[in-house]
Amino acid sequence: MWSSERRWLRSIRRRLIVALVGGLGSLLVVLFLLLDQMLDHHLYARLDAQLLDRARAVGALLASGTPVDALMPEFREHGHTDFYTIWDTAGAVLARSSSSGTQALARPPRMPAAEPLYYDLVLPDGHRGRAVAQQVAPGPAGDPRAALLTVAIERTDVDVLERRIHLSLLLVSLLAALGAATLAIVVVNRGLRPLLRLGGRVGSLSPETAQVPLLDATLPSELAPLAAALDSAFGRLYDALERERRFARDVAHELRTPLAEIRTSAELALRGGDPGRAAAALAISLAAVERMQCSVDGLLALSRYESGQAEPQPEPLDLRALLEQQRQVLARATSAGAHIQLEGAAEWWTSSDAALLERIVANLLQNAVEYAPAGSRILAGVKVTAEGAWLEVRNPAPDLHDSDLPRLGERFWRKRPERAPDTHGGLGLALARTLARVLVLQLHFRLDAGDLVARLGPFPALPEA
Structure with a gap:
């Protein structure tokens, strides 16, 4: 399994696509979480501000001794409405909204200090809600026992809006991820085209044809050093092939005449009958061999020095x-x-x-x-x-x-x-x-x-x- 994965990732195209898609996907996930957090914070901030305004209005009415339900009808209607509860210092319920029926609101997890305390709860009608608790001063016309006021409103609409926003963000993120993946594939394929073209040009090189330079003005600057290095390497290779071919041609050219002389001399010597003729034929053959040796030595020396095998020692x-x-x-x-x-x-x-x-x-x-x-x-x-x-x-x-x-x-x-x-x-x-x-x-x-x-x-x- 690991070997197949390693083989799959040997492709530069696949590595780049995986890296780009993974990086862009991670970036989109982070952006999704940040946007979700910001929108949730904004929605709750607006809900909490609404709650605080109503709690202050209720507190003002209680301090003045005015019945809250008479002036604020949302606290006396049943179903998808608002609620409030007042406790004394001992935790006993002093008053509650008509919408609460016989059930008071859930107490806050702790007593609020100078600042209001916001928390989530289940409303008396069974719906989810949001509440704010704050200390109250009863005032000269209010109940002197009042110590804690809690006002709650239903948060169903906010939850529905939040789910819609989450779904919209998720869809946008998925579409953005799909677009990023498509863009990454297109960009990687276009970016690798010069490299593929360079590979095709390298593959078209043949020892039977002249060397075609790979470095030209159409190559990107990132591939220019590679093309220059390949040109240099192939240049040395072509030079070596040319030296070998020239050496073979030169040997064939230079040895043809001495070999013909040796053959002719040997044929004359084989005819026999004249020792002087045989000695002359052997002398001619020996001179031809000497010329062949001189030519081969010279060709070997030329080949050795042209190929750089011998370095000067100053x-x-x-x-x-x-x-x-x-x-x-x-x-x-x-x-x-x-x-x-x-x-x-x-x-x-x-x-x-x-x-x-x-x-x-x-x-x-x-x-x-x-x-x-x-x-x-x-x-x-x-x-x-x-x-x-x-x-x-x-x-x-x-x-x-x-x-x-x-x-x-x-x-x-x-x-x-x-x-x-x-x-x-x-x-x-x-x-x-x-x-x-x-x-x-x-x-x-x-x-x-x-x-x-x-x-x-x-x-x-x-x-x-």
């Missing part, structure tokens, strides 16, 4: 020393004819991730060495400006044009001259651009008098201790 480093280190590593690893010459500032200390920065510099230098004509000179150095230091790598690029600059850093794009070996994976500059974004650096390319200039920075100076 540490103090000298840019000039880092350039010199990468120059020596490249000189030992390659036999290129191009010569790298360092220039610019002799020292510039900054704070950055040394491993990521080394990979960027290595890719820039390797790209310059592989595409520069044989025997040419490559310049690399640290240029200091007002905004900080910039790493610059300059190499001759006679085959490049201004229209090629936007494609530098594009995956697998290579403008390879005939003399260049087909060992470049086309991922070096793409990885350099990605790592530069990770390090919050700018990487620009421009052509200057036939030279390609790559600028990485700016690097702020390391604060002095």
Whole structure:
């Protein structure tokens, strides 16, 4: 039972309707009780004022010795009329109205003090009534024994009016409660429409289509943070899906040629008869495997950094020393004819991730060495400006044009001259651009008098201790 109730209240619409109807119903009950109390008080106040006026008139007549029944006919008629009774100090009845017959009015629950005492009772004719008791002074013409006067009137009309008022209030309250419940349902349904529309738009999103922003001007301000958070989350999800698709496409694109080479070499080796041909086929296959490994490693690194799986770890480093280190590593690893010459500032200390920065510099230098004509000179150095230091790598690029600059850093794009070996994976500059974004650096390319200039920075100076 409790579990079914919990399931029923899981609905926001039901919770809001129950809360609104319950709250409005409670408010109407309180208003009903307050109005009933006020009306009852007003009716009894008018009845008590009427009683007090008659009691004072009766007291004045008694003090003057004038017969009450003679001047006030309502006290001598029988049935739905008025009554009075006079007691002495001992509680004995001294006089009563003709309408009372032989039965006196019921005594008050206690003797009144200076103020009149009002109370309910059953009248001599059997009807319900209202009475007021007050002390009296008999006066020179009255009975000197008189001490207590009670005047009563029938309250049937007041009771009937009170019941009608109660019934009217109850009907009005029920109608108001029904109207409040209907209004609560309408308001809740209208208020939840934007949320339902937002849910429909979220449900219509598909990984096969472009992301449609959920946050727009039609959303209420209360839903704007939710829509913004969903846009951000779905944006990351779409980016991850796009990275996976791009990775799969890139792998298929990059491995197609080496796999074809390996297959062709294997078929040649299987023909047999010539050990030299078999050794050459194995060498071709090994070179193709190396290119595949280089491509896969580059793609994995790009995917890892683009997805934010690797966070930079800043540490103090000298840019000039880092350039010199990468120059020596490249000189030992390659036999290129191009010569790298360092220039610019002799020292510039900054704070950055040394491993990521080394990979960027290595890719820039390797790209310059592989595409520069044989025997040419490559310049690399640290240029200091007002905004900080910039790493610059300059190499001759006679085959490049201004229209090629936007494609530098594009995956697998290579403008390879005939003399260049087909060992470049086309991922070096793409990885350099990605790592530069990770390090919050700018990487620009421009052509200057036939030279390609790559600028990485700016690097702020390391604060002095």
